[in-house]
Amino acid sequence: MALNSKLRKSIFWLHLVSGLITGIVIAMMSATGIAIAFEDEMLEWSDxxxxxxxxxxxxxxxxxxxxxxxxxxxxxxxxxxxxxxxxxxxxxxxxxxxxxxxxxxxxxxxxxxxxxNREAVHHVIHEIEEWHRFFGGSGEPGSLGRLVTGISNLALVILCITGLYLWFPRRWSWRAIRAILWFRSYSSSKARDFNWHNVFGFWSLPVVLILAATAVSISFEWGHKLPFLAFGEEPPKARNFSMMAQAPLEIAPPAHNSQPLSAEAMLAPVQDAYPMWEKIGLPLLAPSEAPLNKPVSLDLYLPDYMPNRAWMPVDVDPYRGLILRATHLKDRSAGLQARIWIRFLHTGGAFGFWGKVIASLGCFAALVLVYTGFSLSYRRFFNQHRRTR
Incomplete structure (x- = not known):
């Protein structure tokens, strides 16, 4: 019993100190996470x-x-x-x-x-994103802002794990479980905060833990490499959209004085091959760019609530109108698929609109946990100090 008591006490202090040190940053990331969760929807709404x-x-x-x-x-x-x-x-x-x-x-x-009309909306969201990712600092690798948010994300993982351990009552009974499983009325604000801390912590744990763990992978270079190394792959150096880049293709030389096909002629084979297409993006070729020795890369968007399953790059021969390569998410390496899932699990976008709602609720729960955690800590240190004076 003494060993269990010492272990619980050690875990409690690890939980408390981690929360006090990183609580402000966690609250900032949670609040800004809610603000930017529906970026795509806000931009679409503005136009x-x-x-x-x-x-x-x-x-x-x-x-x-x-x-x-x-x-x-x-x-x-x-x-x-x-x-x-x-x-x-x-x-x-x-x-x-x-x-x-x-x-x-x-x-x-x-x-x-x-x-x-989206420029003003995009500017505001971009500023909020800078705070969410880098605590208002520089986003350069090794910068202080990136390090602060990265460590805070790691601390949030620790808080989730230690919090779950501390949530379990010392003695098992339905009465003890019920008191920390749902909201109850209490006469004191301390008891209310303790109840809220337990209830919000328990029910939001899966979501908050996923948000924190995926943020660690995004924040640190070693975290970025983990999903690739787990599948025995060489991690790409790029940690942004560039990691999706593929080996360049070449096309058969066109006939003398041949001109590239019109945009509609390059779209046609893609539209025929994927009749459920929602939109297709393509570069506009200037006459000075001919003759071309590489395919034209089109951005095909299919119906899907996850952005990187909806998007599919398609390489088309600009002279013959042939599809040379079409790469769906499932065609990517296992490590890259895992890394993409991590990115969209973090935003909730992996499960569309309702995934973003759930992620936002997780961020709100984290705000409540920070507030109740600081409130309980204040009473522990300062009220106790006043009683002993």
Missing amino acids: RAVKIAQPATPEAERMSIATAQSHLQQALPEFAANYVEVPSAPSLAYSFYHSRKGPIYVDPYNGAISES
């Missing part, structure tokens, strides 16, 4: 009106991408579009981009131009 197309009749046909691009150049000559997204829904406009700038919407029926 819900300006991206609508207006066909004159139900049978109206879309103008070609080249014609739409010409309308855009006439209206906004300073915007040199080099990428376009074509939606499958006839009620949506073409979306033109220049690198990271855009989108600019062009109605495919009348050529009307509409600018996006």
Whole structure:
């Protein structure tokens, strides 16, 4: 019994000290996590009106991408579009981009131009993301901000594990379990906070532990490598979207003076092969880029609530209109699949809208745990000090 008591006391102090040291950062990451969980939905909502197309009749046909691009150049000559997204829904406009700038919407029926409203929303979300990831500091590898949030994520994993151990009562009985399993009315704020700390901690544990563990993998270089090493793979150096890069392909040399196919001709084989497509993005080739010695990479989006299952890069021969390579998430290596799952489990996006709701509820529970943890600690140290004076 004495050994169990000492173990419990040691785990309690590890739990308490870890929470006091990292609680503020954990609260910041939880609050900002809620704020940025629905980034895609907020950006889509901000442009819900300006991206609508207006066909004159139900049978109206879309103008070609080249014609739409010409309308855009006439209206906004300073915007040199080099990428376009074509939606499958006839009620949506073409979306033109220049690198990271855009989108600019062009109605495919009348050529009307509409600018996006998402810039302000995106700027605010980006600032919140900087705090969420780097505590307002630099995101450079080895930076203090990245280290602070990384250590706090690791501490949150420790808090989850030690918290579960401490949650179990010293003596098993239904009365003891019930008191820490659900909310109860108490006469004192200390008893209420203790009850809330136990109830929120128990029911949110799976979600908070997943959020914390996946954050550790994202925060640290060694954490990034773990899923690859677990499957015996060489971890990629890139820890961003670049880790999805594939070996370059070459195409058969085109006939003399051959010109690349039109955008519609390059889209056609992809649309035929994947009739459930939702949208396809493709680069806009300048005449100076011909002749090409590599395929054109299209971004195909299929119906799926997980972003990286919905997105599929497709390489097309720009002269013959042949699909040379299409890579679904299931075609990736096991290590890369695991790493992608980690990224979207952390945001909740792996399970779509409701996954994000659950992740946000986990973040809210973490805020309650930080508050009740600090409140209980304050009473332990300061109220006790006052009683002994």
